[in-house]
């Protein structure tokens with residue numbers, strides 16, 4: 001495999017609705033923003049593209065990626081669409097990586113979008129729930145927030161996780177986004193306000209759940225030759241991994257934890273895994289990505305994580321899948337302040353504030369979740385973070401970490417059915 | 428695909444105030460469709476519900492028992508046989524939904540439960556009815572109830588607490 005670099009990225013502002021732009025124009029805006037940062041990259045150096053969008057129902061246009069591809073002027077270069085639910089963007093990023101690593105392409109554009117504003121929020125929830133088993137799951141309630149609520153109720157039962165700990169994730173991510181002009185829903189919240197917002201599915205409130213969005217994001221990946229030629233500070237993609245689980249939560253086994261190098265079997269002697277409290281596919285994705293990147297203790301060897309926080313609860317569950325803490329310790333991990341940003345006042349007592357920032361960008365909870373763009377958006381924020389260009393791109397230095405060396409991005413579908421983890425390193 | 432009378436009707440009056448191109452034109456565009464859906468190899472499960480029986484799948488190879496049916500085992504790949512689930516189960520986890528997908532909004536608040544059964548390796552997703560919302564807890568003993576007027580959907584079965592029914 002050849003080394004693969006990210007050389008540029010672009011994002012549109014994520015918004016509840018962009019009626020003045022269709023998906024083609026949104027992708028074009030993100031693409032042009034990415035090209036602006038690599039002026040020496042000419043069109044003849046680009047070998048092809050991979051398009052990413054989740055739902056044909058939202059778009060009401062099959063083969064929409066073909067239309068984005070022609071709008072970008074990339075025809076007749078190779079193109080395809082990647083789809084994998086909420087992990088669509090992460091899978092698209094890895095598909096572009098594969099094109100470069102294999103030698104098939106020297107430069108590949110990964111572009112993603114979603115236009116969720118075409119239907120009302122509750123019809124949108126129905127479209128998303130069609131990505132659960134339509135014989136056995138959808139007819140019973142057809143509601144992803146309900147599925148996640150059941151999972152976190154079991155997490156609380158197994159480990160003592162609290163709703164206040166979950167609310168702290170919401171406070172953190174919404175407040176980080178105050179410094180991110182691309183974010184859809186930035187605000188200062190208190191734990192009390194999160195708990196008092198309307199209940200959606202016990203124990204998840206409106207402020208525990210990300211919103212639907214319109215938006216697009218683009219990542220440009222290249223081999224070493226092009227990266228050196230056109231980019232001052234390319235970022236090396238040193239590890240990729242992905243995992244899966246059964247479509248129906250009800251089918252998940254109750255077995256043993258696949259261990260990371262810093263864990264021992266005795267840590268989980270009594271834990272039945274994954275059940276419905278944990279994401280086995282996330283653990284698999286992390287394990288594979290860490291093996292490729294040579295990471296043995298993620299908390300010590302990574303600088304930050306951008307993860308798929310569609311729910312406050314799934315951020316806590318994901319700390320554990322990624323091995324940032326042991327299974328069962330996710331609630332205390334946030335309570336101690338570890339994943340908060342340094343140097344920002346959250347109005348909470350946080351003894352270990354800023355030790356290991358998670359979702360500096362504000363994550364899905366605050367940036368929004370235009371599904372096909374989301375995983376690529378995370379890559380762009382991580383790229384800017386590692387390049388040290390956060391201030392240039394966000395007009396504020398508040399979210400720029402000091403001297404970050406290695407970041408992790410995590411994209412997640414369904415109730416954990418497809419999950420990707422990619423490791424990015426400063427060069 | 429059937430188009431309704433609303434098709435093609437602008438939903439907002441187009442404003443010409445945003446420069447020469449004006450604001451985007453937005454129209455209402457209805458569509459609906461009927462599918463011919465086959466339950467295929469899972470059909471006996473749905474027929475079973477209409478006859479008041481809740482069937483799971485037992486692996487003929489490794490004996491793994493699935494509460495939600497599948498014709499082949501995920502563990503070893505062998506075919507499964509139909510086997511009745513135990514007459515009672517317990518709440519493995521639950522939630523009260525105050526919102527839902529559009530077609531379920533009128534039923535809110537409703538209770539979703541994952542049901543666990545003794546000696547069965549996996550769970551079953553269902554609705555829990557006939558219990559005050561605040562009395563539901565993990566471990567609550569429950570049993571299936573069946574619709575007298577089956578619609579051949581998985582909702583032909585739901586659960587109720589044992590001591591109340």
Ligand SMILES: [Zn+2]
Pocket residue numbers: 486487488489490491500501502503504505
């Ligand atoms: Zn078997």
